[in-house]
Amino acid sequence: MKFGGSSVSSAARMREVAGLILAFPEERPVVVLSAMGKTTNLLLLAGEKAVGCGVIRVSEIEEWNLIKDLHIKTVEELALPRSVIHTMLDELEQLLKGIAMMKELTLRTTDYLVSFGECMSTRIFAAYLNKIGVKARQLDAFDIGFITTDDFGNADILEATYPAVAKRLHGDWIRDPAIPIVTGFLGKGWKSGAVTTLGRGGSDLTATTIGKALGLREIQVWKDVDGVLTCDPNIYPNATTVPYLTFEEAAELAYFGAQVLHPQSMRPAREGDIPVRVKNSYNPKAPGTLITKQRKMDKVVLTSIVLKSNVTMLDIVSTRMLGQFGFLAKELDHVVEELEKIAVVHLLQQRAIISLIGNVRRSSLILEKAFQVLRKSGVNVQMISQGASKVNMSLIVHDSEAKQCIKALHQAFFEDDVLTEVEEEALHMS
Incomplete structure (x- = not known):
């Protein structure tokens, strides 16, 4: 069960999510969480400001204060000890001071910086579950076998991840059964050993990877919409939920701009032939969308x-291009300028x-x-x-x-x- 940022954006939302997990008492879910609300964006902005302002007084960075206040407030509202995130907040403050001193923010440091979002949301949520009597264990993805390329900001998961994650999660469960609460979006670079992030749709990819690694029956992706819709409700409010989709259809929808799912994040589920169900954490009674490898198309238009x-x-209109395949690939840098030598080019914006x-x-x-x-x-x-x-x-x-x-x-x-x-x-x- 993967929950996005808006699904865990406050103490009240975390209580709701805990309720959703408890609504399936016979299941043994693995839970994947994003950072709380807009925390990832705030962390990026805080990092940029730290570089730019050159002050070591991190307390003056507004975004850092917003992050700190949100997490402390959430911990207090859930009646948890502040020690749950105390160390993380201290480390984050030190990191921002370091960035301000160095006046530099590399891609590698950026990944480490944004990882604090997921690391804090999962610690808070696991502590809350344990407090209400549901045994849970917080896990950082980069410590449990998520092995990636060193492509900071947009890392790919390597094949070695699947057996490593399966071994760790099975071993933990046998030794001491508890619901795993895993950080979405994060991995560990296989050469650098540093924290990496999985790019757009990264937390969904974490969930589908775990689903494939464990051969689970279903992967649930909980969002703030009722599933995949017949069109964008912001354009036309009469949009309705699409009950069934194939992975191929889902990929096309994502490619052409539907924001619900990212095609890369569906790949492990498609390979492992595991259905993905998109649900709304704000409206859990809605059936959502079920995505499978195939579906009956005879009634579908x-x-x-x-x-x-x-x-x-x-x-582009030209007779000289006949048989000249491959020319676009070579000339993309200054495509219009070059093309005008061999064709009439109309740029229609x-x-x-x-x-x-x-x-x-x-x-x-x-x-x-x-x-x-x-x-x-x-x-x-x-x-x-x-x-x-x-x-x-x-x-x-x-x-x-x-x-x-x-x-x-x-x-x-x-x-x-x-x-x-x-x-x-x-x-x-x-």
């Missing part, structure tokens, strides 16, 4: 609509990609309906692509029209009860 705004389109994630066996049907909708809205599609992916069709429109397109498409595909003749026909044929 469209799954979700994703918008990627502020895209630049490069329109303020465009948006609308991706229709769905059943590509129905691509003609989906596109027919989409174009009907866009024609009625008076929108001209400027480019269309159905790439190598088996689940995605993309249309490019002007940025200014994109949001109304999403709304109109969502209404047509997800809200109108009347199936078009084409859809009726397709369903009968299947």
